[in-house]
Amino acid sequence: MERFIKLIKNRSDIGAGTRGSDLGIDAIEIAAINRNSDYFNQFEFEDVKTHNESIYDKNRNTFAKRIEHVVEQCTRVSYAVKHNLKENYFPIVLSGDHSSALGTISGIKAVYPTKAVGVVWIDAHADLHSPYTSPSGNIHGMPLSAALGEDNLDCKVNEVSPETVQHWENMKNIGTSGTKILPENLIYFGVRDTEEAEDSQIEKLGIKNYKVDEVRYRGLQTCVAEALSKLSNCDLIYISFDVDSMDCDMISYGTGTPVPKGFDQHEVIAIINQIIKSKKVVCIEVVEVNPLLDTKGNKMAETAFEVLEQITSTIILPIE
Numbered sequence: 001m002e003r004f005i006k007l008i009k010n011r012s013d014i015g016a017g018t019r020g021s022d023l024g025i026d027a028i029e030i031a032a033i034n035r036n037s038d039y040f041n042q043f044e045f046e047d048v049k050t051h052n053e054s055i056y057d058k059n060r061n062t063f064a065k066r067i068e069h070v071v072e073q074c075t076r077v078s079y080a081v082k083h084n085l086k087e088n089y090f091p092i093v094l095s096g097d098h099s100s101a102l103g104t105i106s107g108i109k110a111v112y113p114t115k116a117v118g119v120v121w122i123d124a125h126a127d128l129h130s131p132y133t134s135p136s137g138n139i140h141g142m143p144l145s146a147a148l149g150e151d152n153l154d155c156k157v158n159e160v161s162p163e164t165v166q167h168w169e170n171m172k173n174i175g176t177s178g179t180k181i182l183p184e185n186l187i188y189f190g191v192r193d194t195e196e197a198e199d200s201q202i203e204k205l206g207i208k209n210y211k212v213d214e215v216r217y218r219g220l221q222t223c224v225a226e227a228l229s230k231l232s233n234c235d236l237i238y239i240s241f242d243v244d245s246m247d248c249d250m251i252s253y254g255t256g257t258p259v260p261k262g263f264d265q266h267e268v269i270a271i272i273n274q275i276i277k278s279k280k281v282v283c284i285e286v287v288e289v290n291p292l293l294d295t296k297g298n299k300m301a302e303t304a305f306e307v308l309e310q311i312t313s314t315i316i317l318p319i320e
């Protein structure tokens with residue numbers, strides 16, 4: 001059976017603290033054009049309407065900035081993912097900031113409410129804050145807490161307004177009400193820049209993080225095979241690739257929150273391709289390319305495109 005790909009372009013950056021990741025999708029497309037690639041002409045696509053004008057709003061919800069608009073944006077992403085999955089497409093979501101992943105996960109769960117969804121999160125960050133713990137109030141640091149239904153009140157440092165609480169509750173209930181994923185079905189690759197509140201959640205919830213060093217020391221294939229066996233109870237897998245999982249010094253600073261000592265693109269490609277071969281992957285997302293911050297021309301987008309191209313060819317291999 002062949003799987004048809006649908007590119008979902010979600011040019012939204014309102015969950016980030018720095019502007020410009022909404023331009024990441026077009027930067028990737030330009031990287032493809034400059035390489036004489038037909039990639040973006042090859043697949044059907046859909047644009048998700050954005051709410052980027054909301055960055056001009058005064059921040060009422062200090063500990064979850066623009067949350068009402070992020071909820072709306074995630075809801076739009078969830079609809080796009082949901083209807084494309086229902087139409088048997090394999091959605092590749094190209095998003096600006098990583099808050100979108102909550103929308104994607106919610107869309108998957110809306111189509112498969114009774115299935116266990118596994119998440120492979122390739123990122124420098126754990127994105128495990130809530131409005132109660134966030135140091136920045138940027139919602140791209142929170143999507144997994146919303147998906148897990150975790151407030152982490154044990155580590156509460158912020159006095160959150162009733163309005164923010166209401167929006168946060170809405171955020172946890174996009175697509176289907178209640179939690180979308182279980183902590184044992186979430187696996188990190190490359191997480192290396194966390195705050196205490198997140199560390200305590202990772203420990204309490206027992207979330208496995210394959211650190212860059214571990215992947216290199218034990219071997220990438222071994223680690224991915226182990227990750228897949230940890231997800232053996234999952235019916236479906238979603239892969240979320242944040243480009244800041246890659247080493248900013250080696251690759252590029254073209255992302256909102258760059259972190260050194262990360263993967264290179266070949267490692268990311270190998271991780272993702274091995275997971276795709278499990279045949280459980282139903283959706284992949286690529287996020288956080290910010291061309292305005294790139295000090296090497298369009299290098300981050302070019303590298304993201306390299307990953308995109310390589311993983312797409314694995315997806316479209318016919319599956320028996």
Ligand SMILES: NC(=[NH2+])NCCC[C@H](N)C(=O)O
Binds near residue numbers: 099134137195242257
């Ligand atoms: N998706 C991202 N780039 N997340 C970065 C989050 C950084 C930091 N932990 C925060 O919550 O503000």
